[in-house]
C-alpha cells in the first residue's frame with residue numbers, strides 16, 4: 001500500500017519536534033507538504049525536514065491534490081480554521097489540543113461534522129503516556145469500583161501564560177494543560 005500523504009499546517013516548535021518528526025518516522029505516512037504563514041519559518045522547516053512542497057495558504061494545500069491527510073498544530077484559532085476546512089473537504093485530520101477556546105467554535109465544528117462526516121481527531125497524546133495507561137487499566141477493573149473523585153497534578157516547565165488571547169492566567173493554564181486532566185477524567 002502507498003503511504004498516506006500528509007500535509008502539515010503550522011510549523012511551530014511542537015508541530016515540528018513532535019508531530020512532523022513522528023510522521024517522518026512512520027512508514028505508513030509520508031510528509032509531502034508544509035504550510036505556514038511565516039515564510040521564513042516555513043522555508044527553514046521545509047529545508048530541515050526535506051519537504052519540497054510549501055504553501056502559505058492552507059486552503060491551497062488542501063486543494064492541491066498532493067495530500068491525503070492533515071496534521072494541524074498551532075494555536076486553537078488555527079485548529080478551528082484547519083478543522084473547518086478539512087471537514088468541508090472530508091480530508092482526514094488531526095489537531096493538537098485544545099481544539100477550540102470558545103463554545104460557539106465547538107458547536108460550529110460539531111455542525112460541520114454532522115453535515116459532512118466526522119473525519120478528525122484531537123491529539124490527546126497524554127492518553128498514551130504510561131501513567132495514564134496504568135490509570136486507565138486500573139480503573140476499569142471490577143475491584144476498583146465507580147470513580148467518585150479525581151485529583152490530578154500537572155508538572156510543567158511552562159509558566160502561567162498568558163496563552164493565546166486568554167487574559168486570566170488560570171483559565172489559560174486550564175486550556176493549555178488542564179485539558180489533559182479533564183480528558184483523562186472523561
Ligand SMILES: NC(=O)c1ccc[n+]([C@@H]2O[C@H](COP(=O)([O-])OP(=O)(O)OC[C@H]3O[C@@H](n4cnc5c(N)ncnc54)[C@H](O)[C@@H]3O)[C@@H](O)[C@H]2O)c1
Pocket residue numbers: 009010011012013014015016035036037038041056058073074075076078081096097098123124125126176
Ligand atoms: N500534547 C501535548 O502534550 C502538548 C504540549 C505542548 C503544546 N501542545 C499544543 O501544541 C500547540 C502549539 O504548537 P506549536 O508550538 O507548534 O505552535 P505555535 O503556536 O508556536 O506556532 C504556530 C505556527 O502556526 C503558524 N500559523 C498561524 N496561523 C496560521 C495559518 N492561518 N496558516 C498557516 N500557519 C499558521 C504560525 O506562523 C506558527 O509558525 C498548542 O495547541 C498546544 O496546546 C501540546
